[in-house]
Amino acid sequence: MKHYRMSLLASLLAANLFGCQVQSGSSHNAPQATPAPVALLQQQALASDLGYSLVESLTVEVGPRLAGSDKDLVAVEWAESKLKELGFDRVYKEAVQVPAWDRGEAKASIVAPFPQPLVITALGGSVGTPEAGIQAGIVRFDSLAALQAASEAEVAGKIVFIDQKTERHITGKGYGKSVGGRSQGAVEAAKKGAVALVIRSIGTDHDRMPHTGMMHYQDDISRIPAAAMSAPDADLVDAMLARDPHVVLSLKMSPSSQGFATSYNVIAEVTGSSKPEEIVLLGAHLDSWDQGTGAIDDGAGVAIVTAAAKLIQDLPQKPARTVRVVLFAAEEIGLLGGKAYIQAHKQELAKHYMAAESDFGAGKIYRMDVNVAATALDEVKALAAPMANNGVAFGDNGASGGSEVSMLPAQGVPVASLRQDGTDYFDYHHTPNDTLDKIDAAALAQNIAAYAQFAYLMADSRLQLRPILSQDVQE
Amino acid sequence: MKHYRMSLLASLLAANLFGCQVQSGSSHNAPQATPAPVALLQQQALASDLGYSLVESLTVEVGPRLAGSDKDLVAVEWAESKLKELGFDRVYKEAVQVPAWDRGEAKASIVAPFPQPLVITALGGSVGTPEAGIQAGIVRFDSLAALQAASEAEVAGKIVFIDQKTERHITGKGYGKSVGGRSQGAVEAAKKGAVALVIRSIGTDHDRMPHTGMMHYQDDISRIPAAAMSAPDADLVDAMLARDPHVVLSLKMSPSSQGFATSYNVIAEVTGSSKPEEIVLLGAHLDSWDQGTGAIDDGAGVAIVTAAAKLIQDLPQKPARTVRVVLFAAEEIGLLGGKAYIQAHKQELAKHYMAAESDFGAGKIYRMDVNVAATALDEVKALAAPMANNGVAFGDNGASGGSEVSMLPAQGVPVASLRQDGTDYFDYHHTPNDTLDKIDAAALAQNIAAYAQFAYLMADSRLQLRPILSQDVQE
Known part of the structure; x- marks a missing residue:
């Protein structure tokens, strides 16, 4: 029965009866209709097991991947190979020097x-x-x-x-x-x-x-x-x-220091249809601590942003901007991949339209905060309204963006924080108990739906989000 | 308010308005009035923190105590000293030879x-x-x-x-x-x-x-x-x-075998007032595995039977039979303390009126089963009726007695199984997670009340519980 209704919904969506494109140049508080792909992305995310299969694969086939260790490079190979397999428009990696340490x-x-x-x-x-x-x-x-x-x-x-x-x-x-x-x-x-x-x-x-x-x-x-x-x-x-x-x-x-090693930020892109030089960045980190298999921290985030971007990659009509997935190196040992990214992309940061990072397990997202120009806040709120259908309310203008992305507001980049239920996150975080069985597949899919909707809306938005006020940032 | 009501209850109990002595020679299904001490024992058990303080002391001051290890002897000293301190009529220990093994x-x-x-x-x-x-x-x-x-x-x-x-x-x-x-x-x-x-x-x-x-x-x-x-x-x-x-x-x-070592069953008694040679045995085991601190297995049992017997020790009028607490050695490695007890007390087993063991953590007791002569079952059920006030229903005649005590029916000894809620017991059992924080003090007190009531009722009972049918034993 449920399946039948889903099919009906899909037909209605395909016929574009539910939505229409965002009105061009909307700059006031006029209600915006939901773009058809936004509902479709939610439906597809909730019906897909891609995200779960990604974190399952990462935890089983790689497991612990401490930055600078041999397994860190296995993870980089895994990521590059998975992203290519998924058919992203562009997949590449960027070297990051990291200190190596053994427990x-x-x-x-x-x-x-x-x-x-x-x-x-x-x-x-x-x-x-x-x-x-x-x-x-x-x-x-x-x-x-x-x-x-x-x-x-x-x-x-x-x-x-x-x-x-x-x-x-x-x-x-x-x-x-x-x-x-x-x-x-x-x-x-x-x-x-x-x-x-x-x-x-x-x-x-x-x-x-x-x-x-x-x-x-x-x-x-x-x-x-x-x-x-x-x-x-x-x-x-x-x-x-x-x-x-x-x-x-x-x-x-x-424990012992093992000198320095080379790790990599692994990057995948869905090329924007009309403004490919502008970037909506979805971040997560590929490295993990060594005690568990890095399932909630941050295999979940890797799966969430990758699966979300893959849904956009597969849309018949791509959004205007490029959606860039960055699987950062060496987050755990000091945001080193994020710092290297800022260095490597300094000239391009002005073209970063929006960024967000998933690095808090797979608990359900209940709210989205942003850090955008105060003048744009009401419009962003209206734009994000369809995310409520997936349980994501709009919050306030006090987002940090999380982990590596939290360094971007200082560079003028607008960010969002998709707030997850982290009630039990610190039961497992950084322990041997950070294993696959702690991830709820349904909650993971809800995260993927939220990131896919967010990325699409931002990549296709006509709003002016800058300049942000970095003093607005409150966590 | 609650405290006031407890005080009122205590006054009423002291005035003996609630109960009277069991009718002498009752051998049919006539309703039996609740002996006053039975309600009093419950009240005292629920108001006391003795049990919790015992398991806290054992886990903090001794900790892991694998049979045959140095810490096993520390535990024996701890037990002997605690039992003496509590003022039992008699405290002694009996040697048990045990193999020693190191993980x-x-x-x-x-x-x-x-x-x-x-x-x-x-x-x-x-x-x-x-x-x-x-x-x-x-x-x-x-x-x-x-x-x-x-x-x-x-x-x-x-x-x-x-x-x-x-x-x-x-x-x-x-x-x-x-x-x-x-x-x-x-x-x-x-x-x-x-x-x-x-x-x-x-x-x-x-x-x-x-x-x-x-x-x-x-x-x-x-x-x-x-x-x-x-x-x-x-x-x-x-x-x-x-x-x-x-x-x-x-x-x-x-791992390695370390030859043999001497351990001890540590025993305490409340001497019976009129039939001191007859025994109601309350068992638990003093040894533990070495990964945790032996809180639920079986620090809880040690605390439960010790605190229950202490309440009887402190009654102004002792029951007829002797209540004997046996803290068995080397349960985990093959019921060795139980086997040694049977050897050492062979001549006395015919005088064991009833036995039960607490070795399943500190989850609440919800039911009591027994293994007694079929002809006595209804009378035992009537005798145990006051335990319902503490949440303990009467079950059936299919008890094993548990752990060491499960060897006693084969010797003709009637036994009881006070069934506990073990829903989460095997989450912690035999792991490093067997630590004090897994014990709920209120549930522990309810166990102590149940064992105290059980021990008193059995030690003062006039029922004939033998011969048991060992083929009745079903777990």
């Missing part, structure tokens, strides 16, 4: 007051411990700010333990509040003479698996080993601290 | 067609691989039965992969259906010339952590290494097999 082993245990093994992993980029390991008492802080406020006397010679819980929220905003301890904790701890940093994983789960993620050093500050422990392990340390402030840890970690 | 390391990867690391762990008691590891093609079976039906030609020289999913069910019955592959798979695979066994974890979760558990060898069959992989890893292997039947694995495992 090695990480072992930890509580030595006193109650000996127990702990489950930890190195933070990305961490140095190792001496081969014999490090053994020291710990000093606990609620947050990075509390560590910053501490005296050297409290910290010197100790292992700093930043024990901040990450709040669960649909927007994922808890991550932003706690991630400073991961990224800056080692520098702040070393400034005060700490011998190592351990943090409660920046995540919302209660699984005994630690979350990794990038950390940073500072040239003039000594480099100390940095690791995350799982939430149950952090609870265990807390329970011991409640009994005895003298908790002693032993740490042994063997 | 070592376990690494695995898919070598072809798509190289990827896997997350595995050794099954309990497994031998290791040669130091260089094992590399071989895999042959997949849906179940132990399918492996048994296979020809030698299919299996010889291969790594057998038993890929049976465990069904989620409130009773945990899915475990019984799939666990044969874990316990017997290595023998059946080796009979046909396999070089190793890997199984999909016997569990219901989708976490990338493998479940361990005991496996067995047979004297005349060669001993091959046996490991479990996590559910997402098994999915990954399946996805590769769907593309290419020639999937090659590499396995390196270094």
